[in-house]
Amino acid sequence: xxxxxxxxxxxxxxxxxxxxxxxxxxxxxxxxxxxxxxxxxxxxxxxxxxxxxxxxxxxxxxxxxxxxxxxxxxxxxxxxxxxxxxxxxxxxxxxxxxxxxxxxxxxxxxxxxxxxxxxxxxxxxxxxxxxxxxxxxxxxxxxxxxxxxxxxxxxxxxxxxxxxxxxxxxxxxxxxxxxxxxxxxxxxxxxxxxxxxxxxxxxxxxxxxxxxxxxxxxxxxxxxxxxxxxxxxxxxxxxxxxxxxxxxxxxxxxxxxxxxxxxxxxxxxxxxxxxxxxxxxxxxxxxxxxxxxxxxxxxxxxxxxxxxxxxx
Numbered sequence: 440x441x442x443x444x445x446x447x448x449x450x451x452x453x454x455x456x457x458x459x460x461x462x463x464x465x466x467x468x469x470x471x472x473x474x475x476x477x478x479x480x481x482x483x484x485x486x487x488x489x490x491x492x493x494x495x496x497x498x499x500x501x502x503x504x505x506x507x508x509x510x511x512x513x514x515x516x517x518x519x520x521x522x523x524x525x526x527x528x529x530x531x532x533x534x535x536x537x538x539x540x541x542x543x544x545x546x547x548x549x550x551x552x553x554x555x556x557x558x559x560x561x562x563x564x565x566x567x568x569x570x571x572x573x574x575x576x577x578x579x580x581x582x583x584x585x586x587x588x589x590x591x592x593x594x595x596x597x598x599x600x601x602x603x604x605x606x607x608x609x610x611x612x613x614x615x616x617x618x619x620x621x622x623x624x625x626x627x628x629x630x631x632x633x634x635x636x637x638x639x640x641x642x643x644x645x646x647x648x649x650x651x652x653x654x655x656x657x658x659x660x661x662x663x664x665x666x667x668x669x670x671x672x673x674x675x676x677x678x679x680x681x682x683x684x685x686x687x688x689x690x691x692x693x694x695x696x697x698x699x700x701x702x703x704x705x706x707x708x709x710x711x712x713x714x715x716x717x718x719x720x721x722x723x724x725x726x727x728x729x730x731x732x733x734x735x736x737x738x739x740x741x742x743x744x745x746x747x748x749x750x751x
Contacts, residue, residue: 476717476719477503481716481732500732503720503721508719510718512718513716521553521711522607525546527562527585527588530591531590542649544699545703549703550581550582553707562603566627572584594626596619600617604638616647619648623648644686645688645744648679648690649702687744729745729746
């Protein structure tokens with residue numbers, strides 16, 4: 440197991456900017472979308488929440504600030520390897536046997552659900568953020584990295600998500616997502632959630648959150664007590680749900696194995712079936728633009744980032 444000193448050494452050594460593939464490793468191909476387009480990662484789900492895998496470009500409708508936009512770029516990236524950054528909470532609040540075991544199990548289940556060609560990187564955070572394993576197809580390296588995580592210190596969740604989104608966005612186009620495994624409690628971040636959300640939207644990095652909590656804090660559990668006395672984990676879950684909704688990902692509260700398995704399966708399935716769509720933005724000055732994407736197919740909901748701020 441890692442000691443606090445080793446963790447500080449890892450943190451000083453690198454953020455995930457060093458999690459780039461080794462020299463000579465094949466990089467993900469870039470899509471041919473023009474650089475002047477707003478390109479979106481989009482997930483289509485049916486009324487049961489299952490991914491819809493066969494939408495055509497003609498079945499997408501894009502709106503910026505309520506005005507329809509012409510679809511200029513479309514690809515279904517199921518034939519392109521994915522890059523997934525798993526971000527694990529290594530703070531002291533996770534130093535509980537059930538939380539620690541559930542977090543490790545969640546990461547292991549995600550690894551098992553991915554295709555062999557998909558690449559995964561591992562990062563951890565407490566009051567700092569550090570890289571543990573660079574992008575690799577070797578699942579054993581990730582599992583070994585998980586064994587080196589020992590919960591310690593305060594929690595800077597928002598800062599860590601900010602770092603993770605930037606690091607993943609620096610590794611090219613394609614299917615990608617950050618998956619954070621945490622109890623959702625933040626005690627030490629210097630960056631406000633609104634700032635992190637704005638940046639993740641601009642980077643087009645979907646954030647998936649697995650909140651490892653007690654049944655007492657799980658709204659779907661019969662033992663939930665949060666209605667009478669909301670706990671820090673309940674507030675944390677709401678914040679993670681907002682991150683997911685604004686970035687085009689999803690958030691899950693997990694308090695038993697069944698919930699954990701369902702969450703990890705859904706994340707892997709959605710990542711396998713991301714669409715990439717793009718349009719030429721409106722020319723209306725440096726202000727936030729609201730994005731909405733719909734499908735003409737009945738019962739299909741499209742999830743993507745909620746908007747963006749044009750580059751100045």
